[in-house]
Amino acid sequence: MAPIRRDVLAMGAAVTAMAAAPRAIAQQAGAGEVNTSFYEKGNVRIRYQEIGSGFPLLATPGGGLNSRLANWPNAVINVMDVFKNDFRCITMDQRNANGGESTGPIPVDDPWGAFADDQLGLMDHLGIRQFFFFGNCIGGSFALKLMERAPDRVVAGVLSQPVGHRTEKPNVLYDISRDGWAAEYRKRQPQVPMETIEKYLHNLYRVRPDFVYSVSRDFVRACQTPMLVLPDDTEAHAYQASVDIASLAPNAEVTVYPWNNPPELKARTINRVRTFLKAHRPATAPR
Numbered sequence: 001m002a003p004i005r006r007d008v009l010a011m012g013a014a015v016t017a018m019a020a021a022p023r024a025i026a027q028q029a030g031a032g033e034v035n036t037s038f039y040e041k042g043n044v045r046i047r048y049q050e051i052g053s054g055f056p057l058l059a060t061p062g063g064g065l066n067s068r069l070a071n072w073p074n075a076v077i078n079v080m081d082v083f084k085n086d087f088r089c090i091t092m093d094q095r096n097a098n099g100g101e102s103t104g105p106i107p108v109d110d111p112w113g114a115f116a117d118d119q120l121g122l123m124d125h126l127g128i129r130q131f132f133f134f135g136n137c138i139g140g141s142f143a144l145k146l147m148e149r150a151p152d153r154v155v156a157g158v159l160s161q162p163v164g165h166r167t168e169k170p171n172v173l174y175d176i177s178r179d180g181w182a183a184e185y186r187k188r189q190p191q192v193p194m195e196t197i198e199k200y201l202h203n204l205y206r207v208r209p210d211f212v213y214s215v216s217r218d219f220v221r222a223c224q225t226p227m228l229v230l231p232d233d234t235e236a237h238a239y240q241a242s243v244d245i246a247s248l249a250p251n252a253e254v255t256v257y258p259w260n261n262p263p264e265l266k267a268r269t270i271n272r273v274r275t276f277l278k279a280h281r282p283a284t285a286p287r
Contacts, residue, residue: 077136161230172235
């Protein structure tokens with residue numbers, strides 16, 4: 001009986017260790033290790049990562065409709081690395097990004113609202129009520145949609161190199177998404193008709209062919225959420241869109257342009273982002 005009893009005790013110890021594993025992983029993530037997991041709601045599945053501790057900072061990398069975790073190392077500011085000692089940094093693959101692991105239906109009727117639903121759903125899943133938001137590239141439009149959808153939850157936002165409508169080339173984002181994202185997506189999902197894809201892209205970029213696509217100028221003019229704009233000037237990142245955001249939003253600040261070169265200027269800009277966010281941290285928030 002003694003060997004059997006030892007086996008039972010060993011099995012019990014193993015079960016106890018397995019039960020404690022999620023807590024250990026959470027502790028490691030808080031200590032500087034990346035924790036990768038999935039959140040599911042209905043037919044949507046979102047892959048996300050966390051690192052660091054403190055007040056939550058939800059960050060979305062650039063890449064347009066291919067905004068995904070793997071883009072951070074090449075981002076102009078790698079939020080997950082740069083701010084991991086300041087905030088509880090959370091990021092995600094956006095729904096249906098090529099090369100990512102987040103999946104869901106093509107939300108033809110309300111694409112910007114669907115992205116916001118995914119992002120807010122993740123925060124609900126993590127038990128987070130209020131948070132900062134850092135959006136790079138398409139993340140600028142995500143940020144403003146979140147501020148419209150949940151003004152009591154987004155405490156402050158950073159819009160880094162936001163996409164925006166370019167009057168002299170109005171179809172640039174539609175074309176980039178059709179020729180890049182859509183072509184790759186349909187290799188994985190050939191059952192999705194191109195007609196559905198084109199309607200989806202139309203509702204993203206052509207229904208409101210002005211400004212930042214996701215919200216109106218009237219909304220930004222009335223938006224009280226503090227925001228910091230880091231301008232860019234490329235085909236997809238229209239400089240005028242950044243100027244308009246900073247001009248219209250009553251509590252917006254804007255950096256110099258260009259701000260990411262030389263390295264000393266980029267370092268000062270990163271420190272300004274850190275200072276801006278910490279200045280708006282709620283008094284009762286975790287430090």
